[in-house]
Amino acid sequence: MNVAGIVLAGGLSSRMGRDKAQLLLAEQTLLTRNVALLSTLKLSDVFVSGQYKDFQCIEDVNPLLGPIGGLDACVNTLFSEYDALFVIPVDMPLLGLEECQFLLNAFATYPQGVFYAQATFPMILPLTKQLKEYLTEALASPHNRQRSLYRLLKILKLQPINVQAENSHRFQNSNTPQEWTDCLATYHALPK
Template identity: 25%
Template sequence: MQATGIIIAGGKSSRMGTNKALLKIGGKTVVEKIVSELKGTVSEIIIVTNSYEDYRFLGLPMVCDQWQDMGPLAGIHAGLNASSTEKNLVVACDMPFISAQLGGVLLDFLDENQAAVPIITGQLHPLFATYRKDALDEVTQSLQKQELRIRQFLNNIKTKFVTENDLQDLKFIFHEKHLFNMNHPEEFEKAKKIDADF
């Protein structure tokens, strides 16, 4: 599919105490696991980071936030701005068990929507979600107004909030690990256990 994978790797990882994306699980860094899985569903991959040196080893295009210190919305802006495709899959850099198949499901929803965002057990997951390039104008306006809450931005565009029922209807078997992310050292330990169990 002609689509861009946008890995948001701009966070400070302050709660983890070290760069989450470069932690190793099963012999691979988390960001390498993400890249490997994304290759199954997108045609190009961009890393959004303010630390180019950390990710040069991946050999992928990198862009930095144009809006500094303005959180994940600034990362989405940088990625969409750099993307050359209409469809885009945004992934946070601390999600070691993403599913390319789930990404494909979300990308398909972009035929009729500007964004498709999982909302599982009531929790929104805007950093494993898909966005059309034409959502960029609204992202820019949100940043200009310093309205940094992603949910507010999503309410301003045509967004499909994808529920467990939607995934069931599509015969997609959802696992909790698909949207698992790591913020604290104990979550990294849990991730290593999940990896060992599968």
Template identity: 35%
Template sequence: MPSAAMADFAGLVLAGGASSRMGEDKALLRHGEHSLLELAVRRLTAAGADPVLVSGDRPDYDCVPDSRPGLGPLGGLVSVINERPGLGNRLLLVTAVDTPGLSADNLLALLRSMQAGDSGIHFDDHPLPLVLRVSDALHHALDELLADGQGASVRALAERLECRTLSPAESDLRNINTPADWTAFNRAGELAV
């Protein structure tokens, strides 16, 4: 049974990374007229997220700079939920800036599958996008995973929270991490919205 709270969810684009494998800021890569960051924000908006937040120092957006730099995506996530206490007890739809093949329909499928007792849900073998319930359990899991100051993966968070998984519909869920990934994605042509 889908969560009744589905209509009340916020969106988060993780866009604070160094893009070291790409050699340039992935968020600013352009596909047509829009940057990957613009496309990710538009996708969350199309899915109905309110507000749509961006982790990292992105002043053109409703952004939250990392309060604990160098801790990867979880550092961005913890910065956002600590800085925005109004997210408490809401659903947070988290996506990466570097998944341009993802569609709003994929995001809605995750949201519709989230059940009242779930701490989170993501697609099989893909920790992002991820729907999380902002709760004490999430805060506790993040504190434990980031306690050593080394950062941890989104996959580790999903495992710690025992998030459910969903088989994805036909979709391109790959991350664009290197120039070769970007070239291959552009050769494939279609961009999801």
């Protein structure tokens, strides 16, 4: 199966107050870290949703529409060349190879797509006509709730996968300075 990795990094980072992709963890930007993480999975290619020098990028056509806008740009660009997208956000700094590999293995069992039940990301989305139609409809809607990731998961009937409680910290987001501080504290407390 031809699966492309996607790091969603095209948002405005307005709650953080600075570009989340450029935050440093262990002397590496979150963008570099997450592209490297997906590259270890033996996916067909890895792309960045957003505009960053030195990466294979897919520009968000609608950067004000959040992750759904980035997904739409990626789906439209990659639809004819790939079978599925393995999608992670740039602002999930504690996500590890083990969680990603487990999800990729689960996708072999659940080809309708998979995600972790405790978080919307990471997710694997098959590139289907239904996905394209859903994104077109969601982006055309004037209602924010139509552009919800939870709605996408429900409408497309992606399979939720449970994560072990001891690994739940891996799905921490860093949307605000306080969340970033919390993630850094968790990272430094992890066994090395």
